[in-house]
Amino acid sequence: MNELKILLVVYKIQRGLGSEDGCGYTIAKAMKRLGHKITLITRKNNAALLRDDPEFVDVRIIGVDVPRWLSFYKRRGRGIILYYYIWQILVGRIVRHLNRSEQFDVIHQLNFHCDWAPHFLTNPNGKLVWGPIAHHERVPFDFLQCKRYSSFLREWIREMAKRAFWRLDPFLHWAAARTDVIFYGNANLAPPFRSCKAKVVLRPQASSVPELLADPVRPLTFKILSVGRFIPLKNFDATLDGFAAFLLRNRECGAQLTLIGSGTLEPHLRERACELGIDCNVAFVRWGKQSDLAEHYRTSAVFVFPSFESQGLVVAEAMGAGAPVICMENSGPSFLAGSTGAVVTRRDYQSTVSEIADRLEQLYQEWADDTKSFRFTSRMQRVRREYDRRLDTDALVDAIDAAYHG
Secondary structure: OOOOEEEEEEOOOOOOOOHHHHHHHHHHHHHHHOOOEEEEEEOHHHHHHHHOOHHHOOOEEEEOOOOHHHOOOOEOOEOHHHHHHHHHHHHHHHHHHHHHHHOOOEEEEEEOOEOOOOOOOOOOOOEEEEEEEEOOOOOOHHHOOOOOHHHHHHHHHHHHHHHHHHHHOHHHHHHHHHOOEEEEOOOOOOHHHHOOHHHEEEOOOOOOOHHHOOOOOOOOOOEEEEEOOOOHHHOHHHHHHHHHHHHHHOOOOOOEEEEEOOOOOHHHHHHHHHHHOOHHHEEEEOOOOHHHHHHHHHOOOEEEEOOOOOOOHHHHHHHHOOOOEEEEOOOHHHHHHHHHOEEEOOOOHHHHHHHHHHHHHHHHHHHHOHHHHOHHHHHHHHHHHHHHHHHOHHHHHHHHHHHHHO
């Protein structure tokens, strides 16, 4: 295809990290390898790293940060919404200035992945692309098993803030209206985008890290894995309770559950494992390097992830190793898992827990009988084919490149 002059706006981009940072890095790198002339705008700390990266030696990199007098409130995650909003305004001004002389064929607002904050970009000379974007659902109160007032209040505030942006921010509606192609991370469109369905392309954003991929091989033990921040959105309580119910039915199976991550709910989850009497069967592993996850994915028979989030990119990583995924129906993770996902209901907490146990039992029986029927090996191969078809970075980049030329 023809070489294009492309401007990428990438808020989060770092090599060796997972989720949004890793996606930004791999997509930008792939675009350069396709032969396009890339200008990349990101935060200054990311820009400094990219300038020393041989993969980006031919990329013009521009670092933008919000001035201190406009960002004094930001402390790690606190104040990120206001900071990002102001950052987008500043980027919009810089892009308008650049575009007068450069006349970019494509301007692509690649991430943050949220659909509640607008971009302030225009491209009168070419195409304007946005996304993939999406939003996390509100965690139903029935699923907030850590009965702390702060958990309920935090979920309510987060939901009200998103609804306020969707309904009251004219810049968000204008951004959607003037964008030519909007990549959306799942089918749960926010209100400002429902009137723009003709320009919406449903597309998962995968996190293809080469060292995490492995040829599907039936693990020697029935190890169950879950990865993520220990926060209510991820629904780790249901994972623990479902695993406990499964063990109660299959006391001699020797299954082990490994939870990798960290977060505010870790003490609660450790206490919950002890209450359920499964602490000897549950291992808590702290975050490490992204490459360290490879061995866990490769040796795990099942990946359990009943999260309410918009994507759940660890699902793509698990599928890259062929691991079947147990996930919540009509969620971001189930959209990623596609036809290979073992979905559970979201009617109420107890139904979800019961169905997680049922899915684990079904997969355990397939795993145990695999030497005779090869059903589990076949399932792993189907999972990997689904990954290659929809979630591999090359497949995603091809879809983005087609939109650039379309």
